[in-house]
Each structure stands twice: as C-alpha cells, then as structure tokens.
Amino acid sequence: MRAPDGPPVTSGDVLLSIDNVSLSFGGVKAISGVSFDIRKGEIRAIIGPNGAGKTSMLNIINGFYHPQQGIITFKGEARTRMRPHDAADGGIARTFQNVALFRGMSALDNIMAGRTLKMKRNMFWQMLRIGPALAEEVEHRHRVEEIIDFLKIQEIRRTPVSRLPYGLQKRVELGRALAMEPELLLFDEPMAGMNIEEKEDMSRFILDVNEHYGTTIALIEHDMGVVMDLSDRVVVLDHGIKIADGTPAEVKSNQAVIDAYLGVAH
C-alpha cells in the first residue's frame, strides 16, 4: 500500500475530468455516459472485464478517439474532443499495451525520441549539430540520462531495443514517456505478459515515478493484486458503463463489481 502522506503535489485538484462521455463505433456502443475525474498527483486505475471499454477510455483521454457526446476538461479547459498533439503538448504521455518502440534504435535513442516535442531548433540545425542545437542536445541528453539512471537501465543504453527482453522493453517505453515530462501518464496494461519479478519491478517504478516526479498516473490493468496495491482510487467499467468508483477497498466490496467479474447466477 502507498504511504498515506503522498507527494506534496497531492493538492487534490482535479487535473482531468470526463463528463458524461459516450463513444460508439457504428452501432456498437463502446462507452455510454461515463463520468469520473483524475486528481493531481494520484494513481488512478481503470479496471473492468474484457470489452468493458478501458482502452477506448484511454484513447479518448489522449485524443486518439473522439467521443460523440460529453465534455473532457483537462487543466481547467473544457472541450468536446481532445486532439493527440494537444494532449501531448498539454502534458499527457502514454505507454501501449503492446510495445511500440523503434526496434532498430538503441534504448538511448528511443528515449531521446520522447524529447522531440521539447526541442526548439528545427531539423536543419539539429542535423548540423553545432552551436545552439548542440547545446540543446546536451541539455536534453542530460535529462534523458537522469531517466536512464532513474530506471536503472545504464547497461542497455546502447543496445538496440529489439535485442532486449520484454520487461526491459517495457521499461524503455516508460522511459520514453517520462522523457516528455508528462503531467499525466497513461499506462495501458503495463504488466501484461510479465513474470512476477518484472511485475514487481514495474510496480516499483510506477510508484517511484509518482513519488519522484509527482506525475499523475492513470492505468489500466488486469492484475487485480497490482491494481489494489498501487492505486489511490479505482473506477470500474463494464460494458461501457461505470459501475463503481472509489478506493480499492470500497471497490473490492462492491457487489456490482463482484458480479461483473465473477458473473451472476441466473
């Protein structure tokens, strides 16, 4: 469990709120009328059985899907649809359910790629790598090295990611997301396909990111043990509808949640 006196950024202000959002693909309703909020500095989990609409929800938050109905308020700014670059500019970063890295590039270069939005000099300056562009690269490299140190992946700095085991690839992906210095970090099943040790490592890193950088975290996860240990608050979706919202303990004892996961006797 997390220490009750979390990082100082837990001002409890709402960072992002989802208001009565609905999304459908043709006739299929993926999400209908869901509302919840994510507070600054917390670890917020979105759970639910298969097909509950979790990944759709994440895609709405980072602007990949556009809901037909509802309002998304991010940092006080209300809008009906989020655009991916608005989300990235505004400080939302994510990792993917499947690893989405540049496979031929080294871990270092992959994480450097996360700094792209922060680079001010244009491509030609960067190609020349002189004067201000060089100074800028040095500065960015320093930030990336801090992340490499933070994630303890010094020994694979120069290794092409395609040669790394899965758990380490996931860690590099987290590094790239961190390189964006996000305010809100979205994890899509960070532990999928991991063994126990890798899961423990990843959990440790999620907690550390939250504590060290004060990053707000929203995560989708199937492993209930992980969810209950990591998160401050949990929202439960089932068939696109919110069925519960509260602390892990509250959610665990909620009858609707138990029914959704275990099924109901008819």
Place this chain on the structure above:
Amino acid sequence: MASDAAATADTFPKLLIRNARLYGARPAMRHKDLGIWQTWTWKEVEEIVRAYAVGLNRLGLKRGETIAIVGSNRPKLYWSVMAAQMLGAVPVPVYADAVADELSFVLAHADVRFAAVEDQEQIDKIQSVLDRLPKLELMFYDEARGLRDYDHAKLRAMDNVIADGRKALAADPKLGQWLDAEIAAGKGSDPSIILYTSGTTGASKGVVLSGERSIKAATDTVIFDKLTENDVALAYLPLAWVGDHYLNYAQGLVAGFCTACPESAETAMSDLREIGPSFYFAPPRTLEVLLTRMMIRMEDASRLKKKMFHYFLGVARQYGERILNGESVPLKGRLLYALGNVLVYAPLKNVLGFSRVRVAYTAGEAIGPDLFAFYRSIGLNLKQLYGQTEAFLYVTAQPDGAIYSDTVGPACPNVDIRIAENGEVLFKSPGMFIGYFKDAAKTAEVTTPDGYVMTGDAGYFDEKTGHLKIIDRAKDVGRLNDGTMFPPKYIENKLKFFPDIREAVAYGDKRDFVTVMLNIDLTAVSSWAERNNVSYGSYQELAGHPLVYAMMEKHVAEVNAAMAADKMLAGNQIKRFLILHKELDADDGELTRTQKVRRGFVAERYKPLIDALYNGAKEADISTEVTFEDGRKGTLAARVKIADMQPVVPSGTLGKAA
C-alpha cells in the same frame, strides 16, 4: 617517490595529504554518473574528505570508534573510509550483497554507532535488523532515491554531512588546525581498518590491519610492479574484500594512481573498456566467464572471421607466451604473431578493455592452465599471486618473466615463508594483521610462538622453479580408507577447468573411493544445447538430461586418466558422480560470498545424495530449501541420477605424462 611514502606517511590520511601536495591536479578518482565520467583530482578529494571528516565529527564520530561502510564501489564510500580514518575512527566495510543476517552479525560484532551506506536497498536491510543493533545511531546515505517517505530520525545524506563540515571549516579557521592535529595524532600502529573474512570456514572474523603495516606492504608491491601516479585501475571488486582495499585503495594512495568506479555493477565490463585500466585484477572465475562469453559469440561470427580467429589463436598458443616472457622466437613466429596482433589480439583486447593493461593479476582460486595460457598468449601480462586477508593480501606473487600456471610465485619482497611439518604454509609479512577483532583466542590459534601466521593452506615449494605451489586447504586434505592422500580441491579444480562445469564438490575422506557432485555452467551448456537441438524447460531439466550426463562422463573420464598417470593420485579416480539439480548459491549458504564452496555444509544439506553415491543406488530424491533474494524461502525437490565410471588402469608406461 613511492619509497619516500613509507618514510613520511604511516597512515592513509597522511598519504592523502601528501598526494594532494605532490599530484594535486592529477585525477584521483573517477565515477561514471549520468553517462559521463566525473573526475576528482587529489586536491579536490582532500578538500571533500576534510569537510566530510569534520561533518562526521560534528555528528559524534570519534577516534577509536567504528563505522560500517555498506555498498558497492562508489567514490563517496571510499571517501567515507578516508574521512573516518582521518578522525582516527576505524572503517568496517561490509559486502554489499550480504543478506540482512550476515550484515547484522558484522555490524553488531564491530560495535558500530554509524554506518555509511549506498542506497535504499542497504538501508532497508539494516532497518530490518535494527532490533539487533542497539548501538547503531545514524546512517549516512549516498543515493537519496526512494527515501522520501522514510523516517529520517536515523538518516543523513552524505552530501549534507559534507556540506555541513565545509561550512563549519569556512566559519572557524581553528577547526582546520584541529583537523590537522587529528591527522598528525594518528599513529601508524593504530587500527586502520577491520576487514571481515568471507567465512570459508565458519563465522566470519574481523581482521584488524594497521596503517603502517598496510602502507609498508602496499609500498613493496607498488615498487615490485612499478606502479606510478600515471596508472589507472577500475574498482569493481567488492569494497569489503581485502583485494579491493589493497589493490585500489592502498596501492592507489601509495602510488597516487587514479581509481575509477563503474556506473553500476552491470556496466563494469563496458566501463572497463572506456577507462582502459593499466592495472587489472580479476579472479579466475571472471576471466573464465569472459572467455566463455567470447567463445560463444565467436560461434555466431562469419566463417571467415571464425577461421581467422582460430588460426591466429593457434599462432598465439605457439609463440605468444614465449614472446611475452622475452624468450627467443623464430622470425616467422614473430611476424605471424605481429599480424595476429593487428587482426585478432589487439581488437580482442580492446573489446575486453585490456588494451592498456600493463600488469594483471589473478588469485583466489587455482586457474586452469588453458585459461591462463590463453590470456597470456594474446599478450595480457597476467600473473598469479597468493595471499589472504590476514597478510593484507600478498604473500607470494609471480615476477615478470617467470610465470607458471600451477605455481603462485616466490615470496614477495620482505615476506618470509615456512612450510610446517604437516605441509601447512606459514608466513611473516610486512602487512601482517594485528589480530582478530575482539577475539584474542582465535588470533593466538593462527599465530606461532615465533610470530608466523598459519594460512591453513597446504603447499610446497616447487623444486624446479622455486615457486610456491598450493594444493588445498591443509585441513581439507584427507585420506581414503586405503590410505591414499585425498586433496579434494585438486580434483575439483581439474574438473572445473572444463568450461561447461561450473562447480564440483569431491568427497572421499574416510571413504572407499572418490565421488563428485557437479554443477553445470548454464551459459556454456545452454549454448551447447541450442546448437545441438537439445530442448529443456528449466535448469533442473537441462542438468538431468542424458546427453549432458554423457558429456560430463567424458570429462570425468579425462580427469581420471590424468590422475591415473600420477602415482600419488591414481587412487583418487572418480568412481561415481552426479549432476546437481540446482546451482550452488551463496544465498543458500552453499558458497561463501567470494564464491567458494563450503564443502561441509553442502555435505550436510545433500546428505541423501551422498549416501546414494556410496550405497550403489542409481538415483536419489532430494528436497532442499532455497532462499530468494528478498529473503523468502521455498523448496526445490528433484530426483537426481547417478553415473558410474570405469576406473582407468594406470598404464605404467613412462612416456605417458598427463
């Protein structure tokens, strides 16, 4: 330069002051941090250590007290050692990978009030045994990460301690003079450090070394190997091991050379390559791992490269060592070797980080003749030494040009060696320890009335070379029921020289015949399995595979044949053997922290297997408890097969040497 060190400075802090004066602007320490090598000059190190010492003193550390040093090779931990010594306090380094129990034993036994620790991991370990350490008051940490939510009543950041000392020094000029007086008040005969032995034989003992003796010993070897302030060493061996304290800390301060700390334990190999040390030490096991890895990678190389590699390794085998020893070699050999150097040896050494190594040592265990010859043949000046913590490392060392794989060299300068009647090696050396900490009885036990220290090792001087040969621990040399001398280590080493055998444990004392338990080397055997389409699901399955057994049988037969040729050892032929289902591990107490087998403990733990080895059974069941890294325990059960060997009949023909 080195020789005046001994004359002018009898403690390490005095040497630090001298180095800051003589080599002020030269690098004293490097550490790779955030991907970039950071450098501190001797002048800077002096300033930091002075500030650190004042900071520690303000928190209560006084002359004669002890302070634990827990963690891997990092500049701030070395500075903790120096700062403590500056105050006349005694640092007590502890192995970074020691489990909480071992840690609490040393910390409690050494009466530490303070501990300088690396990071959260070590703090967690100490806090889990805090109830056994009533005297511990404060811990100083290097790495703040993850400690935000910790109760800081007993924690201080090293940076803050140093900054506090620096501020105090700046505010009060008298404080600087007081510190100078403290340094001057340090006597060479005072304890300088307490190094706990790894405990090959029972609980670990605290070996107390004095500054004066340590510096004398280090000065001798600095001269012996012509080390100067221009040398560089990579400090990657455990901080608490006598080897690191001697080779890097003591020799570094005496010669004034630069000690580089790797970024992390995992990056040590690539850091080695970047730093390009000129002085290098590696235990045989490390050299073996490097060679195995290299050979495995060569398997994947293109045909042309493979051919070239093997051809020139042949050339190196033929001429390399003779060239290194300065013997005469035909012109053709010299030319071929030079070509091989351009094409193979130099790039190879570059990849390994050995390009600039001038002197390299290996010690700790017997080294395989092939392994030893390989490194020497590609031009690495690898030598052997023999020593122990009680001697402050060196007892013997091989001089350039007189190198043999089966000896450890003649006595070091100013070292006196005597062989006792039972074959035990006794020595008297400049670096000799003062005694075991709080254990006068044990000290008396290993010291002869005329001041020699008993090493516990059996050995003899080779008639041909005059070098010392170590065969086994004196108390481990046993006898078979028919009276044949049984040196288990000798047999085990012969087996371990095969790259796919990681560990071997031989039994035979007070038995009718010799048996062994083997551990396969996972790297080598799994690579072999891949190439030969042998599928397996786990270590256990691979270890029990019939083809693996067949392979091991061949190795054992070869060792038997070699022993059959030796009249003294012919009776030691291995009659039965088995392959263990799990790797022997220090966390389970089966190996010491320096990776030596604790034979007695293993015998107890695997008693059902040993009984089966001697009662003729074809297989045996075993269930053992294993300890995971986080201290949890689990059980591992297996059925282990036992293989029988046909003894080789000594041929008796004279020409057939092993």
